[in-house]
Amino acid sequence: MTTAAPARPRAGGPHRAPARWASRWPAWRAFLLLTLPMVAGLLLFKYVAIGWGLLLSFNDARGTISLGSWNGLDNYRRLLGDPAFTRSLVTILVFTLFIVPVTFALALGLAVLVNRLRGGRAIFRTTFFIPTAVSYVVGALVWKMSLFSGTPSGVANSLAYLLGYEDTIGWVATVDPPLYWIVLVTVRLWLQTGLYMILFLAGIQQIPAQLYEAARVDGAHTEWQLFRHITWPMLRNTSVAVTLLLIINAFQAFDEFYNILASNLSGLGSADGRTPLIYLFQTALGEQNYGAGSAGAFIVTALIVVFTLLQGRFAGFGRTGEEEGR
């Protein structure tokens, strides 16, 4: 923009600022004007709130969000001492360890397949991507009330009937064996795979065609070899970003769990499939224990950070090619 413009001489005036600053002022003004609302909003509604939450987590804040009743680490001790909360952490860990690789593999597989299509690529790409535009709430309700409804007319039960299983199955309500996970996992896969497929597809299309040609010349004959030695390494940055997003999303799982499993007017469903966020939702907004709620939010945040750092360490996010070479 105006950064390259020569300094406009200002005759006299109250401006005592150095000439360089003065010359850049129009650019600065535009920069401030454009970013200030965003930064102010971010500070006010995110960072101040986060800071307040951190302070609150060291307070006995029941039915209030004002500070003043310091109770040290009590809230953290209460949470970590509650088997319901620790079980919810285990639940979300297992869920993450399952859903992340599965979504990753599915999204990458779909992207490779769609990319290889000669015709109709746009149709398939759109078809797989459309579920991303569906809200989690809507998806969850379709899954709960139509596909996996416990009535004989539910889609899953109709299928089971065709396969010779005559009893109606309460999919969501059955915890032993844990059939409810089928409902939860399939809805999430359906909702999120499309988005990551698009990311992978964009990554694949960035890979120069010459690389494949060169590889063929060098003797890579099978598709697998091409994938293994060209596509996969070239997609590394995309893969790392996708994994990162997947992990964060998995840890923050709430919407479909809440909408599929919550079944009582009071309380939020049973211990099975209770994620940390659902537990905390109940603690903070159901029981009005805002101190413990904030403490739990920081425990979950810490877990997400740890996982992200770990995966960054193993996958090498942000490492340059040079560092890689050493």
Add this chain to the structure above:
Amino acid sequence: MDRPLSRRGLLKGSVLFVAGAAVSACGGDPLAKTKTSPAAGNAKITLNHWYHEYGEEGTQQAALRYAADFTKANPDIAVKVSWIPGDYGTKWTAAVLTSDGPDVYEVNDVSPDMVKAEQVTPLDDVLGAEKSDFDAKVLAPYTWGGKVYAVPMVVDPMLVFYRTSLFQKAGVAVPTTFAEFAAAARTLTAGKQKGLFVGNDGIGDLGMLVPWSNGNLLVEDREIVYDDPKVVEALTALKGLHDSKVTLQGYSTDWWDPGALITGAAAMQWVGMWAVPGMTAELGDDFGAFPLPAFGPGGRQVVNMGGWVQVVNGKSAHLEAAKKYVRWLWVENTAAQTDWNLGYGFHIPPRTSAANAADKLRTGQAQKVMEAANTHGVKQPALWTPEVRQPYDDAVTAIVKKDADPAKTLAEAAKRSQDILDKVPTL
């Protein structure tokens, strides 16, 4: 005329647009349907009155009408009625933390924490001389340290409703013990029809109600008492019912909606009296109701007494006006109370005299439900809060659905519940 938009013009325009959007967004929750009573022209005080979204047609208009009538009688107090859709519980809890919270709102429970945080205020003077006209059993859970913190607006008895025609066809009589109840559910399960619907998880409130029917209310004052052979016995029987696969699970509506009973997906359903008009419209007189049977000898029949109560925000700037309004609407104004409870849906007016005078409650199934509620009504103990009951609910799921050892699981959970209960402030 064809001047292209200048950069400055564009910038100004967008800043104005953003500012405008921000200002209009600050104008309050766009979802909440808020209306001030029309006669509010020269009022000095405006009270904020929050309702959750009642499903029945006409209730919102009724609420607005009461508010307008009050302002007519008290020209210096206007009432702004907010009709809160969706998750009402989380919305009022957030709102009462600020100074802009409602002055008058409705809740299901009043906990000691709410009292301590001044989210409610004693309403003994509001109840006044009419206090004895309210069911003591209903007032008890809202009483702390000898003070009553709520005025009941709506009493909702919940019990077992059933299809009389299906009972006759299967030759089933109204059960008098839990064993008979479970047997009836088995007999009534055939083809696409299940015997019983208590909630989409297959347990619903039975985890609490069956022990009640065996004479254990799970918590007594400040003591957890559910680590008890009676509860073990009740939950073992409940597990038997669950394992026999006679309960409807994962239906498209949940237990509070009579849909499953009306379509015949279930022959019996645990639901509240509010469902009576809907069932009458669809089924005529092909339905009946009975309390949850006594578990066995020494047990008791159970009708769960739910409902909504009106509370006044202790931090309200217009405490006296709010109290005056609540007394006018929910204590003195029996006509409004009867209209609110029976004009749209079907609930029991909390004032005994109003309930007894209501013609609609003296005919057909309604009368039977009324009688059952009067004789067998049980009100959930006040300290059975969501936090206290969570370990118990988890234990029930583990026992009923996952073959956990009942006595051991309950003992562990009881310890936890007691710990939580001990932290609840004493008033």
